[in-house]
Amino acid sequence: MILPFFIIIPLLTAFLIAIVAGKKDNFANGLSIFSSLLLLLGAIYNFFTQNQEVIVYKIGNWKAPIGINLVQDSLTIFMLIIVGLISLTSLIYSRQYIRHISTNWKYYALFMFLITGMNGVIVTGDLFNLFVFMEIALISAFALVAYGGKAEEFEAAFKYAIMGVVSSTFILVGIAILYSATSTLTLAKIAEQIPNISYKIVYLVGGIFLMGFGLKAAIIPFHTWLPDAHSSAPAPISAMLSGVLIKVLGIYAIIRIFFNVFGAPEFFLNIFMTLGVISILIAGFLAIAQWDMKRLLAYSSISQIGYILLGLGIGSTLGILGAVFHLFNHAIFKSLLFYNAGSVEMTTGTRDLKKMGKLTKLMPVTSKTSMIASLAISGIPPFNGFFSKLIIIIAAIQSGHPFLTALAVIGSIQTLAALLKVQRFGFHSENKTKITKNITSFGMKFAMITLAFLCFAGAIVIIPEIKEVTLDPIVEVINNNSEYMKIVLGR
Amino acid sequence: MILYLLCFTLMLVGLYGILTKRDLIKIILSASIMGYATNLLLILFAYRNGSIFPILRKGVEIIPMVDPLPQALVLTSIVIELGTTALLVALALKLFQKYKTYDITKIRKLSG
Numbered sequence: 001m002i003l004p005f006f007i008i009i010p011l012l013t014a015f016l017i018a019i020v021a022g023k024k025d026n027f028a029n030g031l032s033i034f035s036s037l038l039l040l041l042g043a044i045y046n047f048f049t050q051n052q053e054v055i056v057y058k059i060g061n062w063k064a065p066i067g068i069n070l071v072q073d074s075l076t077i078f079m080l081i082i083v084g085l086i087s088l089t090s091l092i093y094s095r096q097y098i099r100h101i102s103t104n105w106k107y108y109a110l111f112m113f114l115i116t117g118m119n120g121v122i123v124t125g126d127l128f129n130l131f132v133f134m135e136i137a138l139i140s141a142f143a144l145v146a147y148g149g150k151a152e153e154f155e156a157a158f159k160y161a162i163m164g165v166v167s168s169t170f171i172l173v174g175i176a177i178l179y180s181a182t183s184t185l186t187l188a189k190i191a192e193q194i195p196n197i198s199y200k201i202v203y204l205v206g207g208i209f210l211m212g213f214g215l216k217a218a219i220i221p222f223h224t225w226l227p228d229a230h231s232s233a234p235a236p237i238s239a240m241l242s243g244v245l246i247k248v249l250g251i252y253a254i255i256r257i258f259f260n261v262f263g264a265p266e267f268f269l270n271i272f273m274t275l276g277v278i279s280i281l282i283a284g285f286l287a288i289a290q291w292d293m294k295r296l297l298a299y300s301s302i303s304q305i306g307y308i309l310l311g312l313g314i315g316s317t318l319g320i321l322g323a324v325f326h327l328f329n330h331a332i333f334k335s336l337l338f339y340n341a342g343s344v345e346m347t348t349g350t351r352d353l354k355k356m357g358k359l360t361k362l363m364p365v366t367s368k369t370s371m372i373a374s375l376a377i378s379g380i381p382p383f384n385g386f387f388s389k390l391i392i393i394i395a396a397i398q399s400g401h402p403f404l405t406a407l408a409v410i411g412s413i414q415t416l417a418a419l420l421k422v423q424r425f426g427f428h429s430e431n432k433t434k435i436t437k438n439i440t441s442f443g444m445k446f447a448m449i450t451l452a453f454l455c456f457a458g459a460i461v462i463i464p465e466i467k468e469v470t471l472d473p474i475v476e477v478i479n480n481n482s483e484y485m486k487i488v489l490g491r
Numbered sequence: 492m493i494l495y496l497l498c499f500t501l502m503l504v505g506l507y508g509i510l511t512k513r514d515l516i517k518i519i520l521s522a523s524i525m526g527y528a529t530n531l532l533l534i535l536f537a538y539r540n541g542s543i544f545p546i547l548r549k550g551v552e553i554i555p556m557v558d559p560l561p562q563a564l565v566l567t568s569i570v571i572e573l574g575t576t577a578l579l580v581a582l583a584l585k586l587f588q589k590y591k592t593y594d595i596t597k598i599r600k601l602s603g
Contacts (some may be wrong), residue, residue: 135574135575139574139575142578142582146582151590154582154585155586155598155599155600157582158579158582158583161575161579162522162579165522165575168571169525169526169529172533172568173502173532176561179561180536
């Protein structure tokens with residue numbers, strides 16, 4: 001039973017770094033890489049040994065309605081693997097990147113708290129516990145956004161923090177109302193009580209949760225903090241925030257609460273679909289208009305979250321399959337694009353696309369991997385992004401929404417346009433730059449090449465035999481909402 | 492019922508403050524007021540009129556008790572709010588060092 005260790009290991013590492021690390025960051029970096037490697041290996045080990053069973057860990061051996069449970073099913077393992085993978089590459093990348101800001105162990109301690117919070121949200125089976133872990137992740141995220149110490153970074157962090165506090169307050173109000181209606185906080189027990197309580201309460205709580213978690217996932221009416229926070233943070237943190245944090249705190253929490261607990265009411269699915277398409281279109285246009293490279297990527301994140309939400313909102317097996325697959329793919333290629341932006345920024349000293357140019361010869365690894373990631377995110381055939389977008393679009397046609405399908409296809413073209421802008425102006429333009437030295441280190445290149453390889457390899461998952469053991473169990477967990485409750489409560 | 496309405500009003504006061512005030516410190520205070528309203532709501536849900544503290548003792552007849560769980564939740568939530576408020580104040584101080592003002596209309600290097 002290694003489930004609690006997904007919380008213990010990063011938490012212990014954070015305190016160890018704070019106690020033992022001296023003034024240099026060598027030890028802190030090595031230790032944090034080691035512990036995130038342990039987390040990734042643990043998640044992969046769980047994947048191979050679980051046999052599609054649901055495992056419930058009772059903390060202190062208290063049974064379900066009284067104590068707090070940790071629950072492990074296919075969706076949990078899937079999210080743990082994503083968090084492990086992105087945090088490992090991000091820490092390898094940080095080694096050189098963060099030294100050009102400062103050499104301080106605090107960065108790694110905060111990073112470990114961020115992982116603790118996210119892993120906690122993923123494994124917990126208790127609503128209030130989810131809230132507490134979410135706050136741990138958020139507080140460390142606010143601090144990490146401001147880590148660079150420039151005026152804009154504090155401004156972005158303050159904006160993010162105020163929005164985060166408001167949304168957390170609303171989530172707590174939702175939890176309070178749900179508790180007063182069902183007298184329990186265990187997710188499975190609430191799911192059992194939902195048919196007995198008035199549908200008005202479900203709609204009220206659902207609306208409050210949609211606002212709270214929607215703000216964390218940066219769905220379009222609640223998106224204003226994201227472009228500032230994600231473009232101001234250091235590049236490895238942008239990759240963590242855009243690649244993992246908005247998915248764990250936003251999309252994963254929405255899946256657990258609306259699908260596994262509320263039983264996917266039709267009313268909310270329609271809202272997801274509408275908000276998803278609005279996010280795709282508006283964020284797509286805003287992305288094309290940007291000249292700051294990281295800001296463009298941040299807006300494109302909002303539009304890709306829209307695809308995931310559209311797939312979830314369709315609610316058919318195929319739609320959810322597409323959403324889950326796109327979630328995995330987006331974590332990979334968006335993190336890769338932020339690593340590229342970071343290494344370009346470190347070498348040229350600017351994020352403005354107008355001032356870059358002729359980087360293909362100077363930075364071959366960065367420009368090639370960014371080309372791969374751009375093609376993957378805009379859905380060009382051999383890469384993983386093509387298959388997930390295709391599945392979502394086919395699912396939208398099958399469910400009888402031709403209009404939404406057309407808008408989703410337009411959104412894909414917008415993504416292509418925005419990313420071609422990065423390629424054309426950022427890497428291939430004829431601007432004369434004075435920089436002649438590439439300072440990208442081996443660690444940074446290693447992180448980028450690993451993720452670029454996964455952009456190719458991710459497409460394998462769609463082969464039916466592999467899909468059966470990887471993605472299908474996750475779709476079953478999301479679709480089969482009453483099953484979750486029965487297994488967790490042991491009936 | 493009147494208590495719930497007052498609690499909701501307190502929450503709206505906090506939200507109004509966050510949305511309309513220009514001063515960083517006032518925004519932080521408004522966020523705290525929202526937090527207090529939420530804690531009050533949790534306590535109100537737990538309260539039963541004419542009930543006693545939730546401890547079972549020998550020889551005492553069992554009468555209705557208040558729900559102890561929301562009180563534990565409120566303690567946790569107060570601690571979390573302390574952490575976030577401290578962070579917000581630290582960020583506000585740093586912003587004051589950089590911009591020499593607490594007015595958010597003058598703190599805008601980032602556009603839209």
